[in-house]
Amino acid sequence: MLSDKKSYPRPVMAVLVRSKTISGMQKQMAAPRIRMMAEANKEVKNILYFFSLREVKLREQKITGYYWHIKKNRWFSKDFLFPDVLYIRIGVGKRHTQTYKKLCSIITKKNGKLITHYRFNKWRLYQTLSNDPVLKNYLPVTRTVKKSDDIKKMLQRYKVAYLKSHYGKKGENVLRVEVLPDGGYRYSYYRNNQLTVRGVSDFQALMDVVKKFFKDKKFLFQQGIKLLKIKNGFVDMRAELQRNGDGSLDIVGISVRHGRPGSPITTHGKALRFDDFFVKYTVLSKDQLKKFRPAVQRFLFRVYEYLDNYYGNFAEIGIDFAIDTNNKIWFIEANSQSTHVSLRNAYGEAAFYRYNKNILEYARYLSNRSKRDKLA
Structure with a gap:
């Protein structure tokens, strides 16, 4: 049973989740990610609770949080003090922005830590990484779109493009456009579990599709990469990187994603382990793979460390990347909430x-380091 004392002997970690997630816990129907974190915490032994911004009491500096009671095998709620470490798993809407900002401010003023608190804007992310002399060599040409003529000029130059909203997830705000030999255009996207592939005869018709697709969202143009294709499906990779219990970087896994035939994205396709993929499809020889693996690791570490230094502490970053038909590594995007x-x-x-x-142990590491710094 969790203590009601004003201070706790162990690090207190709070996880900010959606109201819908809290509703599931109230019904004893927690999501798999929540259940797994609670299970892992039996070993790490942080004081762990979950909450949504609706449960924050700023004046009292308390939060009604939900925690897993090991002996009773159920979810319970109680009031907690603000945490030593706040782990953010959602984007915050306008309705709760002020509560979120005040909560973060109070926690940091008390020497607490925020992890994974920044959602990446794809355009700003590209601008940030392009300032690094090494990483800029991994970036496809990317421009934010201000007028339709920007798209026209870029398509004339690159023939294939990906149009992406500045913010987005699960690939649902990605539109692939290809210039056809007859002067028309083919576009494709994946939304609501449905693939759409269609053609238009002229640029104005394409712009009508683009405007309807993005509505009032800001979006960017990204040069199309000649990705590997297997059975008419594109191939890219998702690396899951984290800080572990001593603050070191850990690559938990690199998944090679094989998209459905004709799909512009791989998000909803099959996934294989990194080495298994190259063995199965012999894209690279054994000698090439031996050199490629450390090159990938250097690239991934460079991306993570650069973003971590620029934005602040991250418990995790999912990095999407690809290799083209010439075996060149390309950065696609980074995800703070994979x-x-x-x-x-x-x-x-x-x-x-x-x-x-890893996330729980990293939170403990940050909390302990913070306490040492305070005593120094």
């Missing part, structure tokens, strides 16, 4: 457990 679907599909529950344990 859903870990590909990791679980490729590496199984043991990797998913390790993933959650």
